[in-house]
Amino acid sequence: MAQLFEKLDVGTSAITKYAVLIVGLIVAYEASTLIYNLYFHPLHKFPGPKLYGASRIPWAIRHATGSQAFLTQKLHDKYGPVVRIGPGHLSFTDPRAWKDIYGHRVGADSSSAEMSKATTFTRVLRHVPPSIVNADREEHSRYRRALSHGFSSDAMRQQEPMITKYIDLLLQRLHQECDEGKAKLNVEAWYNWTTFDIVGNLVFGQSFHCLENVNYHPWIEFIFRSIRFGSIMVALTYVGLGDLVQIMAKMGGNAVIRVRKYTDDMVKKRLAMDKERDDLFEGLVKRREEWNLSFEKLSSNAFILVLAGSETTATTLAGATYLLLTHPEILAKLNQEVRSAFDSVDDINISSVNKLTYMLAILNEALRLYPPVTSGLVRVVPLGGEQVAGHFVPAGTYVEVQQWSMNHSKENWKDPWAFNPQRFLATPEEALKAGNKLEALQAFNVGPRNCIGRNLAYAEMRMILARIVYDFDMKLSDESQKWIERQRAFALWDRIPLHVYLTPVKR
Ligand code: HEM
Numbered sequence: 001m002a003q004l005f006e007k008l009d010v011g012t013s014a015i016t017k018y019a020v021l022i023v024g025l026i027v028a029y030e031a032s033t034l035i036y037n038l039y040f041h042p043l044h045k046f047p048g049p050k051l052y053g054a055s056r057i058p059w060a061i062r063h064a065t066g067s068q069a070f071l072t073q074k075l076h077d078k079y080g081p082v083v084r085i086g087p088g089h090l091s092f093t094d095p096r097a098w099k100d101i102y103g104h105r106v107g108a109d110s111s112s113a114e115m116s117k118a119t120t121f122t123r124v125l126r127h128v129p130p131s132i133v134n135a136d137r138e139e140h141s142r143y144r145r146a147l148s149h150g151f152s153s154d155a156m157r158q159q160e161p162m163i164t165k166y167i168d169l170l171l172q173r174l175h176q177e178c179d180e181g182k183a184k185l186n187v188e189a190w191y192n193w194t195t196f197d198i199v200g201n202l203v204f205g206q207s208f209h210c211l212e213n214v215n216y217h218p219w220i221e222f223i224f225r226s227i228r229f230g231s232i233m234v235a236l237t238y239v240g241l242g243d244l245v246q247i248m249a250k251m252g253g254n255a256v257i258r259v260r261k262y263t264d265d266m267v268k269k270r271l272a273m274d275k276e277r278d279d280l281f282e283g284l285v286k287r288r289e290e291w292n293l294s295f296e297k298l299s300s301n302a303f304i305l306v307l308a309g310s311e312t313t314a315t316t317l318a319g320a321t322y323l324l325l326t327h328p329e330i331l332a333k334l335n336q337e338v339r340s341a342f343d344s345v346d347d348i349n350i351s352s353v354n355k356l357t358y359m360l361a362i363l364n365e366a367l368r369l370y371p372p373v374t375s376g377l378v379r380v381v382p383l384g385g386e387q388v389a390g391h392f393v394p395a396g397t398y399v400e401v402q403q404w405s406m407n408h409s410k411e412n413w414k415d416p417w418a419f420n421p422q423r424f425l426a427t428p429e430e431a432l433k434a435g436n437k438l439e440a441l442q443a444f445n446v447g448p449r450n451c452i453g454r455n456l457a458y459a460e461m462r463m464i465l466a467r468i469v470y471d472f473d474m475k476l477s478d479e480s481q482k483w484i485e486r487q488r489a490f491a492l493w494d495r496i497p498l499h500v501y502l503t504p505v506k507r
Pocket residue numbers: 132133134144199280304305306308309310312313316372373377443444445448449450451452453454456457
């Protein structure tokens with residue numbers, strides 16, 4: 001060691017010598033890790049850029065800056081249906097990967113009946129109690145069973161008048177604000193206010209009053225900020241700085257504390273309601289004592305239900321509106337379908353919108369081109385390894401299907417960037433002949449952790465879009481051109497305003 005210090009000629013101070021030694025060891029460790037990752041790691045033969053295979057840092061930087069999903073799609077274009085996007089991390093665009101990663105694992109024992117969610121992505125803040133989206137298998141299936149009644153068709157029939165009440169209010173407000181097509185309205189915000197008000201009522205028994213106040217609620221603004229902040233925390237955890245994240249969350253925690261307090265207050269009011277409610281939360285409320293469910297866990301679940309149930313639906317509606325307004329011939333066909341299907345606005349309800357098949361194809365094509373969850377559904381391969389889309393993948397690997405990549409793959413779709421709802425009107429066989437693998441679109445995921453709110457989401461989206469198209473002609477404001485291309489995505493979209501002129505249809 002003395003010789004090393006002499007050679008380095010770093011002076012005689014012991015502190016300096018040890019500092020140099022430590023830095024030297026770190027550099028040697030990092031260099032050997034990079035070499036191991038590139039040439040000896042079990043995934044080293046999977047295709048992908050060397051930099052991403054060597055270190056976790058490039059992925060983390062992309063993720064923290066909202067460009068990760070877009071880059072991964074480009075990597076798939078270059079390297080094919082499986083790409084190594086981190087040293088121990090694979091992304092797939094072969095549709096078989098849906099079932100292999102997210103489906104029930106046939107023949108596996110109950111502890112590995114599904115690939116578990118990667119906690120690096122889902123349990124970033126260790127002190128927050130788990131909810132349905134990040135609980136382990138056993139706790140998750142209990143939540144799922146308890147909540148399922150609230151999402152059943154029976155429950156939705158009970159919920160319909162309440163949902164309709166908010167959609168009526170949305171339409172009433174839009175008529176007041178549109179100034180006969182002269183005022184431009186940020187419809188992205190209007191959709192958000194509506195879906196938040198609806199889900200607020202469905203979970204807490206009280207709305208956020210966004211439509212009444214024509215403004216965001218502070219709680220919702222916080223959610224937007226936390227989507228960005230959450231990405232930075234995931235990126236830091238991904239590169240091994242999870243402990244730092246816990247400290248950061250405590251230091252910058254004012255907003256977190258405020259929102260938790262607000263959620264807790266709403267949950268308290270909900271629990272104080274003595275009448276049984278056929279809403280999304282009743283299943284958990286009922287089992288509170290039987291399962292000894294802590295108040296904190298109830299509150300975590302309430303928070304997730306509101307986030308999952310509003311953000312995604314509003315995103316799809318905004319995406320569909322933008323795509324329609326940039327494709328006038330498709331909008332004209334939709335206007336024709338909706339306006340000829342009903343004698344009056346009162347005929348538009350949850351069951352009657354089912355006949356609008358062209359509108360459903362439009363919503364599915366919007367979910368494909370502008371998926372609310374672009375990426376982030378990461379699972380860990382269990383002991384023994386697993387076959388994913390024809391590849392053997394060793395245990396411990398992070399595996400995922402990123403919707404942005406899957407939905408824009410030229411191997412899955414004819415003209416993947418084109419807005420063509422027609423592709424969803426064909427049978428799967430006809431579609432395949434035309435170059436469209438319809439099963440590649442799984443906006444709500446598959447398997448035991450798929451979206452429990454899928455039916456509710458379709459009901460809301462179909463009713464809201466039908467009501468707007470029935471009542472208004474729409475025109476995009478110039479400043480909202482290239483609306484999708486100008487956004488970043490942190491697993492969820494960092495949406496920007498979508499300005500539209502609405503002119504009431506004369507009847
Ligand atoms: C267009 C609208 C929607 C889309 C695209 C969507 C998408 C998804 C996806 C992809 C997942 C799976 C997450 C994962 O694998 O980690 C999911 C789960 C979930 N979604 Fe949705 N969702 C939508 C609407 C809703 C609505 C309206 C609700 C109602 C509250 C809801 C509640 C949930 C819940 C509670 C989960 C967790 C389910 C579980 O882990 O068992 N979602 N959603």
